Amino acid sequence: AAAPCPRPSGPPAMDVDAADATLRFLAAEPAGRAALDAAVAAYAERDPGVTEAVAAGVDSDPLEQVPAKPPKLPDWVVPAALPRPVLRSGGALPDAAVTALCEMLAFSDPLTPYAGVAQVRAACTPESLDAFAVALFQSWIAAGAKATGEWALQALALIGGDHAARDLTRQIRAWGQAGLKPRGRAGIAVLAGIGTDVAVMNLSAIAEKSPLLQLREAARAAIVDAAEARGLDEVDLADRLSPDLGLDARGGLDLSFGERRFRVGFDETLKPVLRDAEGRRLAALPRPTKADDPESANAASRHWAALRKDAEAAAGLQVTRLEAMLASQRRVAPGVFWPFFAAHPLIRHLAGRLVWGLYPDGAPATPPGHVFRLAEDLSPTDAADDALALDVAAAEGVVGLVHPLHLDPEALAAWSGLFADYEIAQPFPQLARETFAFTEAERGGAETLRFDGIRVGGRRLRGLRPQGWSTDTGGEHVHAVQRPVALPDGTRLVAVLRFEDGFWHRPGPEGDGIQTLRTLTLSDTGWRAAATHRFGDLDPVTASEVLRTPSLLAAAGDA
Structure with a gap:
């Protein structure tokens, strides 16, 4: 992490740097290099200088692409107070190198970061860089999170890992609660940039559970981008990015206090279950004793605490994902x-x-x-x-x-x-799942008044997302929930459950109140009643699932 070499600053230099980075990217792969050479040959017939200019860009040293004067670090950056990144070869970075790293992060472009950052990632342990990034980020938050220091937020994507993802997710929620939607969206972009399984898991949690529509939409867009980059749709991506939480092939992990060891497993809700060496279930990780190894015990305690947080974040999403798989077939x-x-x-x-x-x-x-x-x-x-x-x-x-x-x-x-x-508890109702069917009269139409006039708690309607019903129906005031349905021929429609008097997307101090259910309608994606399709066109499982949620709501009433 040596101090960067100078380079003229300003927009022209930034444009040159971006162009050089693009040329090096194209030249890195054989197919890209062939296309680049063909394009250069075509231009060279008109301007012989193109060949030399492109060669200079491809062969330029990215480590020289730095501003002429290093950026002045703000007062809240105190290198000596930050946890030191640790070299893979042993030892920690000295103060001068930590200062140089902060300067690199300060002038790095999020899309084309300074090449020295990659060298630091290669030289230092991921865990120590993760801790360093979080400490830098928290220093910025404590100093008021001014826009001029937003590079500390971007640094999480450049050198952060799972710890950064968890810490940033908590901060995104705090920004959302404070009404700082632009800052929250910026945080979501950085969370996507971190890109680890834990980061994607937390993106999914925001997309599913954030009370702010803008943050939910931003998180979903980030997930869609990640899926498209891998050639998958959002649901297929979720299958592949379920976090493994560092578990072994048997689905658990061992925690060691030295001589004493404990085994971690999981119950039907993905809550971690702790057992001692004899297989007895423990309510909590025991306190270390004098016979235990202090360093091992401390590491085990930290691991257990982090695992419980990650499992709690993952549990609801994964159970919901599988129940949606059942309901949608x-x-x-x-x-x-x-x-x-x-x-x-x-x-x-x-x-x-x-x-x-x-x-x-x-x-x-x-x-x-x-x-x-x-x-x-x-x-x-x-x-x-x-x-x-x-x-x-x-x-x-x-x-x-x-x-x-x-x-x-x-x-x-x-x-x-x-x-x-065998006393096998299921994570959600499957074998004991309630089933329903439309009457013969209902099967002939696209609207039913079966639930008209039933009063239910507004909070119940707001909490239907895990059952596949969304309140993202357009506008800030919600008068309906909807869920996608597919006919056997593949036609996509939506089931819409309307209610009065409605509630606001963002919960207010007055609460959601008691709502009165109205119609359940089979509609096209524009919310118009289906012109050619009826409830009778649904297969039995889809019909049952469309009726199940409002039927359970009706049974619960306004309690």
């Missing part, structure tokens, strides 16, 4: 199911408590060819708990969660009995 290829559901270190704790089906295709009316659950060793078993001669990872077809309506009464009873006998 989404299915995945066996090559996706096995590594990202069955054998995933964290998700396996949910997948093993559910009943799965191997379907010949993704059509909602197609029954499963095989129904199975995953035993402790991940082998598929049937309702009699007998092993199935089935290689799920290499099978043909698609895998999805089995809805009760996919099973005949005898099969449903057999599966329910097995789960009861």
Whole structure:
């Protein structure tokens, strides 16, 4: 982390730096280099100087692309007070190098950071850089978070990791509560730039749970960008980016106090469960004793505290994701199911408590060819708990969660009995899921008054997002919730549940009040009643899921 070499500053120099960086990016890959050479040859016929200029850009030293005068660091940056980045080879950076690192971060462009930052990342341990970035960021927050020091926020994306992602997420929520929406959106962009599994997990949490529509939309846009960069849609990306929380292949981890060791597992809600060496369940990590190794015990305590926070952030999202998979009848290829559901270190704790089906295709009316659950060793078993001669990872077809309506009464009873006998608690209602159907009269229309006049608590309507119902219906005042539905032919519609008197997107001191339900409508995406489709066009599972949420709301009433 030597002090940067000078370079003229100002807009022209910044344009040259950006152009040189682009040239080096293109030249780094064979296909890009071939395209670059072809373009240069075409221009060189008209201007021979182009060849020399491009060569100078490609061959330029990115370490020389610095301002002529290092930026003046603000008073809140005190290098000696910051935790020192630790070299992979051993030892910590001295004060002069820490100062140089701060200067690099201060003049780095977020899109094309100074090349010296990458050298620092390569030379220092990720954990120490993560801690350094968070301390720098917190110093900026404590000094009033002025716009001139926003580079400290951007630094989280350049050198931060999981600790930075968690700390930034808390700050984004605080900015949102204080009404600082632009600052919150800037934080979301940085959270996306951090890009770790924990960062994406927290982006998903903001997208699902933030009370501010603007922050939810910004987080969703960041997730969509990440998905597009990988050639996936948002839901497929969520499958692949479920955090593993550093768990081992058995879905747990060991904490050591030296001689004493503890094993961490998870229950049906993804709450960490702690057991001692004899397998006894512990309410909390015990206090170290004189016989324990102090350094190991402190490290184990920090790890346990961080794991509990990460598990709490992940739990709701992952349970909701799987319940949405059941309700929407989404299915995945066996090559996706096995590594990202069955054998995933964290998700396996949910997948093993559910009943799965191997379907010949993704059509909602197609029954499963095989129904199975995953035993402790991940082998598929049937309702009699007998092993199935089935290689799920290499099978043909698609895998999805089995809805009760996919099973005949005898099969449903057999599966329910097995789960009861083994005391397997499910993360959400699957086998015991309530089912509903439209009446013959309702099936012939696209609107029903079944729930008209029923009074429900507004907070219940606001909390329907985990059940797939969104309040993002346009405008700041909410008079309806909606959920997407698909017909068997693939036509996309929305089910809209309207109510009065409505509530504001952002909860106010007056609360959401008691709401009166009105119509449930099958509508096109423009909210007009479906012109050619009726409730009878829905497959039985989709129809049941559309009715389930308002039916449960009606049963709860305004309590």
